[in-house]
Amino acid sequence: MDKMKMEFQHEKKPVSLITGAAGFLGSHLVDRLLAEEHFVVGVDNLSTGNLKNLDHVISRNDFLFVAGDITGEMELPDLKYDYVWHLASPASPKDYRRLSIETMMVNAIGTKKMLDLALAHNAKFLLASTSEAYGDPQVHPQPEEYWGNVNPIGERACYDESKRFAEALTMEYHRRYDLDVRIVRIFNTYGPRMQINDGRVVPNFICQALRGEPLTVYGDGSQTRSFVFVQDEVEGIFRAMTCHGTKGEVFNIGNPEEYSILEFARLIAQICGVELNVVYKPLPPDDPRKRCPDISKAKRVLNWEPVTPLEKGLRITLDYFSSVLRETITR
Numbered sequence: 215m216d217k218m219k220m221e222f223q224h225e226k227k228p229v230s231l232i233t234g235a236a237g238f239l240g241s242h243l244v245d246r247l248l249a250e251e252h253f254v255v256g257v258d259n260l261s262t263g264n265l266k267n268l269d270h271v272i273s274r275n276d277f278l279f280v281a282g283d284i285t286g287e288m289e290l291p292d293l294k295y296d297y298v299w300h301l302a303s304p305a306s307p308k309d310y311r312r313l314s315i316e317t318m319m320v321n322a323i324g325t326k327k328m329l330d331l332a333l334a335h336n337a338k339f340l341l342a343s344t345s346e347a348y349g350d351p352q353v354h355p356q357p358e359e360y361w362g363n364v365n366p367i368g369e370r371a372c373y374d375e376s377k378r379f380a381e382a383l384t385m386e387y388h389r390r391y392d393l394d395v396r397i398v399r400i401f402n403t404y405g406p407r408m409q410i411n412d413g414r415v416v417p418n419f420i421c422q423a424l425r426g427e428p429l430t431v432y433g434d435g436s437q438t439r440s441f442v443f444v445q446d447e448v449e450g451i452f453r454a455m456t457c458h459g460t461k462g463e464v465f466n467i468g469n470p471e472e473y474s475i476l477e478f479a480r481l482i483a484q485i486c487g488v489e490l491n492v493v494y495k496p497l498p499p500d501d502p503r504k505r506c507p508d509i510s511k512a513k514r515v516l517n518w519e520p521v522t523p524l525e526k527g528l529r530i531t532l533d534y535f536s537s538v539l540r541e542t543i544t545r
């Protein structure tokens with residue numbers, strides 16, 4: 215760590231701390247920041263992440279991985295941090311149900327610790343929030359000003375409400391201490407390095423199609439979702455931190471193009487080259503009927519919008535899941 219510290223301090227590069235760095239989005243953000251010539255410290259407790267996501271960068275001397283839980287005592291390299299990117303939190307419904315209290319703690323205590331760290335270092339801070347802050351919305355599409363429709367005691371509350379708390383805390387640090395913060399509300403993101411069994415629709419459908427199983431549709435499949443490819447999402451996150459005029463602001467970063475789940479199942483079957491075969495299961499509680507971002511603010515302030523066509527992103531994701539499945543079969 216000492217050698218690392220010397221190298222980090224020797225070169226005048228921006229230093230970024232990413233929480234949740236071994237996760238799906240965190241690991242792609244690591245790649246993006248290394249490409250921008252940041253020194254990156256990635257922290258993760260590996261509760262839902264995977265060190266494999268960082269295999270390709272782990273031995274670089276401009277990247278340091280710290281295994282640790284950000285809600286507890288944790289030793290970070292003694293550096294001057296310029297940016298704190300706070301992404302740590304279980305994100306899929308399957309994970310946050312299993313880790314419900316841990317999810318609430320990382321979004322409450324973990325967020326406070328990261329805000330304190332940003333304050334001590336006079337660093338810029340970004341909170342990865344979620345479209346689930348809108349709950350089951352009654353306004354479509356959802357602009358950032360919409361306050362949402364969340365069941366505070368339902369099964370999803372451990373995630374939705376703790377993210378809402380994290381947003382409120384972040385804004386209080388901004389108001390009270392003038393901390394340079396921003397919040398991104400991330401909408402459904404897909405791409406390589408998603409967990410294969412996290413229960414979300416993209417890995418579910420692709421893996422079922424690859425195994426020749428019917429695709430599981432919850433409800434009647436008329437509920438809509440929008441999907442943004444991971445590289446586009448990371449670009450939006452990057453711009454929210456680095457563009458002018460983002461201090462104290464909230465941005466929806468997602469894709470406004472909506473698909474019904476049945477349409478989406480049809481597309482996946484077509485891309486995987488299989489016949490569409492569906493089994494229906496009951497909708498989980500508080501599952502939103504419709505969720506779609508209004509991204510006019512991100513377009514205006516960040517000059518950002520998703521650029522990867524769904525079919526192209528899905529083909530890249532399909533290649534990734536095919537190789538993961540091949541690995542598990544040959545092991």
Ligand SMILES: NC(=O)c1ccc[n+]([C@@H]2O[C@H](COP(=O)([O-])OP(=O)(O)OC[C@H]3O[C@@H](n4cnc5c(N)ncnc54)[C@H](O)[C@@H]3O)[C@@H](O)[C@H]2O)c1
Pocket residue numbers: 233234235236237238239240257258259260261262263264282283284285300301302303304305306309320324342343344345399400401402403404
């Ligand atoms: N992927 C999406 O579509 C999506 C949508 C909305 C919001 N988000 C948000 O983006 C962030 C990243 O999501 P993701 O999809 O990469 O999820 P992920 O589960 O792949 O990554 C989260 C990472 O945080 C780590 N982590 C959890 N608790 C921790 C703790 N206490 N200390 C240290 N590390 C901890 C996990 O081990 C994991 O590596 C999350 O904050 C999530 O709420 C993601």
